Amino acid sequence: MSFQNPVFIPGPTNIPEVIRKACDMPTIDHRSSVFGEIFAPVRENLKKVLKTTSGEIIIFPASGTGAWEASISNTLSPGDKVLAARNGMFSHRWIDMCQRHGLEVQIVETPWGEGIPANKYQEILAADKGHEIKAVLATHNETATGVRSDIGAVRAAMDAAKHPALLMVDGVSSVASMDFRMDDWGVDLAVTGSQKGFMMPAGLAICGVSQKALSHMDAAKLPRTFFDFRDMLNAYAAGGYPYTPAVGLLNGLNTSVNMLLDEGLEAVFDRHHRIAEGVRRAIAAWGLKPCAANPSLYSDTVTAVVVPEGFNGSAVATHAAEAYGMAFGVGLGEVATKVFRIGHLGSLTEAMMLSGLSVAEMSMVDLGIPVKLGSGVAAAQEYYRVGSAAMQAAAE
Structure with missing residues (x-):
């Protein structure tokens, strides 16, 4: 690490x-x-x-x-x-x-x-x-x-x-x-x-x-x-x-x-939602899905990413740590090998999240998971650009 x-x-x-x-x-x-x-x-x-x-x-x-x-x-x-x-x-x-x-x-x-x-x-x-x-x-x-x-x-x-x-x-x-x-x-x-x-x-x-x-x-x-x-x-x-x-x-x-x-609680919640939504759009661009059964259940603090059949989700987190020095969450309990987890809470910005998504992509590609390098990052970038512009306009 x-x-x-x-x-x-x-x-x-x-x-x-x-x-x-x-x-x-x-x-x-x-x-x-x-x-x-x-x-x-x-x-x-x-x-x-x-x-x-x-x-x-x-x-x-x-x-x-x-x-x-x-x-x-x-x-x-x-x-x-x-x-x-x-x-x-x-x-x-x-x-x-x-x-x-x-x-x-x-x-x-x-x-x-x-x-x-x-x-x-x-x-x-x-x-x-x-x-x-x-x-x-x-x-x-x-x-x-x-x-x-x-x-x-x-x-x-x-x-x-x-x-x-x-x-x-x-x-x-x-x-x-x-x-x-x-x-x-x-x-x-x-x-x-x-x-x-x-x-x-x-x-x-x-x-x-x-x-x-x-x-x-x-x-x-x-x-x-x-x-x-x-x-x-x-x-x-x-x-x-x-x-x-x-x-x-x-x-x-x-x-x-x-x-x-000082940030304002509603602004804190909006920031977490915005960062989480970028993650979810990246996951969709990878052709994958969250563990949460439907969008009404999506967490704004952590997403468990379901990997394709035949792959080990926890291996993604392990490889990211060993190859790139970055920490993601392993799967736990009944979903231990089925998912890896992306935490997106606390002291975090869109730019920081993009670095995490890029490493998650590289790790999955390294392990042979069929995702296109850059696809998730690009999807999140597009969302964050729109979201940031809207926020700036509202502030003005």
């Missing part, structure tokens, strides 16, 4: 120099008022990113997996029943975590490449007259397949069934890159991490917690110590942490959220 090349994995993503420098700071006393000047704005600005006015923001020194664990351990008890669709590797891993914690998971098996079946959720929830299901799990953006599910539709299904379950949403690869509406969608626990849309190193697990979810804390009987919301909120009220925080990462996160808000 080359440190000079941008990465095109679905995370961790490219780190802007200003954020890297913000993380690289001298030691300070994390019990001093100086720490509060870093931490308090982070929590307030994260509410804007998640689009919540009533929820609490809790930040652990962990990866997004830690936020998953915190969400279930602070609100559920052993033997509780949860509802989840398994439509990709990351929904599978969340289900596995619930089972390891002694929860009963009602699994809706869903083809990889499809989104969460909200109509099936509604049917199951409506039939749960005794409200045995305590939580509904939803992966907003399935990173293994490049599928974005409709969380608004999941909330509508829950409301139509008049079901009181908590709605827990994995937004690890969507928050800060695609529109996420915690309050509008009635999300009770929003889970994300620092290493994707926030353009940072891994190391911070971010939970958006509704007042409804907070009301479940004391009754929840799953064990938690490091991930206890109560300890965190009590310490936050005093301006600190219950243990040593990752001060440098929090300082970087402060810079990151300010960058996102």
